[in-house]
Every structure is written in structure tokens, then in C-alpha cells.
Amino acid sequence: MDLVGDKWTLLIVRDLVGGPRRFVELQRTLPGISTEQLRSRLNRMVADGLLTRQRYREVPPRVDYELTERARDLLPVIGALARWGYQWAWTAPRAGEAVDIGAVLRSLPGLEAPKGLRGVTQLIVTRPDDEDRVYAVTAKKGAVTVQEEALTDAPTTISGTEAAWVAALGPDEDRKGLKIAGDQAQANVLLDGLAPLHAREAAVA
CATH class of the missing domain: 3.30.1050.10 (SCP2 sterol-binding domain)
Incomplete structure (x- = not known):
């Protein structure tokens, strides 16, 4: 429950099931979450091994989040x-x-x-x-x-x-x-x- 018991973690897993998404795309699929809440939760999920974060050398900068196998086992x-x-x-x-x-x-x-x-x-x-x-x-x-x-x-x-x-x-x-x-x-x-x-x-x- 420490890993997945908050309001947003399982919803983020659900919304990444179709493939990688950018931060702004997750904001769109998760109405009600603040920018700071989403940023904090994504950082925690990366640290917990539930997500990977991929940075691309683009202008403006692009960062994709994707489920790990550990997270997919939550489906x-x-x-x-x-x-x-x-x-x-x-x-x-x-x-x-x-x-x-x-x-x-x-x-x-x-x-x-x-x-x-x-x-x-x-x-x-x-x-x-x-x-x-x-x-x-x-x-x-x-x-x-x-x-x-x-x-x-x-x-x-x-x-x-x-x-x-x-x-x-x-x-x-x-x-x-x-x-x-x-x-x-x-x-x-x-x-x-x-x-x-x-x-x-x-x-x-």
C-alpha cells in the first residue's frame, strides 16, 4: 500500500497501459490532479521502479514515461x-x-x-x-x-x-x-x- 495506495498511482498505471506518454498527456487524462501532484507522483513511481523516464534531445524538451514490467503486473x-x-x-x-x-x-x-x-x-x-x-x-x-x-x-x-x-x-x-x-x-x-x-x-x- 505504500507503493500503490494513494489516489493517483493506479490511475497513472491505467493511463500508461497503451504506451508511453508525455507529462502533458497524463495531465489531460487525469483531470483533477495538480501539476505538482503529478510531478511528485511520477518521480516517486520512477524511484519505486514502476515507471521509466526517457528524455529526448528535442526543442522544447520531451520526456516520456512508460510502465515497467513491475507496474504491468498491477493490471x-x-x-x-x-x-x-x-x-x-x-x-x-x-x-x-x-x-x-x-x-x-x-x-x-x-x-x-x-x-x-x-x-x-x-x-x-x-x-x-x-x-x-x-x-x-x-x-x-x-x-x-x-x-x-x-x-x-x-x-x-x-x-x-x-x-x-x-x-x-x-x-x-x-x-x-x-x-x-x-x-x-x-x-x-x-x-x-x-x-x-x-x-x-x-x-x-
């Missing part, structure tokens, strides 16, 4: 917390509440791959006033990895606005706003795997 912990939150605390958004779909998707590597999911599925969160967010989800040997990158040859792509993704992953699982290109069956397997756990359990019961 099942993040997955367990995500599962618990999905089962016991997941509700429709309150008025004015922002939902970070990327945070949900970056929790995937801590979960077991949905049964029947294979290969690569590209997920696109369209943003009319900003760049789209793209996630490549790969299922292999029962494990899932997520890379935040666009693919030109993904066999399956699921896309939608942030509001459409929030609706699809919410308690009502309203997928009408999502568009699927490619393997419909694989898309449904992945979306079913992302569905709220309590809804799936109720369906089984």
Missing part, C-alpha cells in the same frame, strides 16, 4: 477494481457529469478477454471539436492489450461519438449510436464483454 488489480466498480457503482451519467470512455477502455488489459474474442478490433471515439480517440484492442491467448493508435487494416471497427459510447456502455447498453464495420460477430463479442457485469449476471440468472 489485474486495476481490472478487479474496474470489475467491482462496474458491478456496484456503474450508473447512467448524472446531469453534467463527464464520462471518460478512454479510461474505461484502458482498463481492459486487466480483465480476461471475453470468450470468443480474437484478433484486433479498432474502437473509435469521434469528437467533432477535437481529434478522434482511437484504440486498437488485441485479444490473444486469453489476454487483452490496448494501444492508442489508428490502424489501416483492422478487420473490425466500432465507432461512435462519446455520447454513443456512454450509452452503449451504460446500464441500458443502448448500442444504436455505434457503427460497426467488418466482423459483426467479433464486434458484438467485444461489446458484450464491455457490458455492465450486473446486467450480464442478471441475464444469466
Whole structure:
């Protein structure tokens, strides 16, 4: 708990699961953390062997942070917390509440791959006033990895606005706003795997 028991450490691990990020990118994915809090926490995580810090000779200076294997072994912990939150605390958004779909998707590597999911599925969160967010989800040997990158040859792509993704992953699982290109069956397997756990359990019961 000395290493991971504060408010931010596991969230930083979650947000680096897709690959290295710069300081400013982590600030964007972690609303609520101050510049000094983030700087202090990153320094501590590097010292604790959870992150590596890579400096590049660029102007302006560029520094990337990346997970170590020690940190990657925490992914099942993040997955367990995500599962618990999905089962016991997941509700429709309150008025004015922002939902970070990327945070949900970056929790995937801590979960077991949905049964029947294979290969690569590209997920696109369209943003009319900003760049789209793209996630490549790969299922292999029962494990899932997520890379935040666009693919030109993904066999399956699921896309939608942030509001459409929030609706699809919410308690009502309203997928009408999502568009699927490619393997419909694989898309449904992945979306079913992302569905709220309590809804799936109720369906089984």
C-alpha cells in the first residue's frame, strides 16, 4: 500500500497501459490532479521502479514515461477494481457529469478477454471539436492489450461519438449510436464483454 495506495498511482498505471506518454498527456487524462501532484507522483513511481523516464534531445524538451514490467503486473488489480466498480457503482451519467470512455477502455488489459474474442478490433471515439480517440484492442491467448493508435487494416471497427459510447456502455447498453464495420460477430463479442457485469449476471440468472 505504500507503493500503490494513494489516489493517483493506479490511475497513472491505467493511463500508461497503451504506451508511453508525455507529462502533458497524463495531465489531460487525469483531470483533477495538480501539476505538482503529478510531478511528485511520477518521480516517486520512477524511484519505486514502476515507471521509466526517457528524455529526448528535442526543442522544447520531451520526456516520456512508460510502465515497467513491475507496474504491468498491477493490471489485474486495476481490472478487479474496474470489475467491482462496474458491478456496484456503474450508473447512467448524472446531469453534467463527464464520462471518460478512454479510461474505461484502458482498463481492459486487466480483465480476461471475453470468450470468443480474437484478433484486433479498432474502437473509435469521434469528437467533432477535437481529434478522434482511437484504440486498437488485441485479444490473444486469453489476454487483452490496448494501444492508442489508428490502424489501416483492422478487420473490425466500432465507432461512435462519446455520447454513443456512454450509452452503449451504460446500464441500458443502448448500442444504436455505434457503427460497426467488418466482423459483426467479433464486434458484438467485444461489446458484450464491455457490458455492465450486473446486467450480464442478471441475464444469466
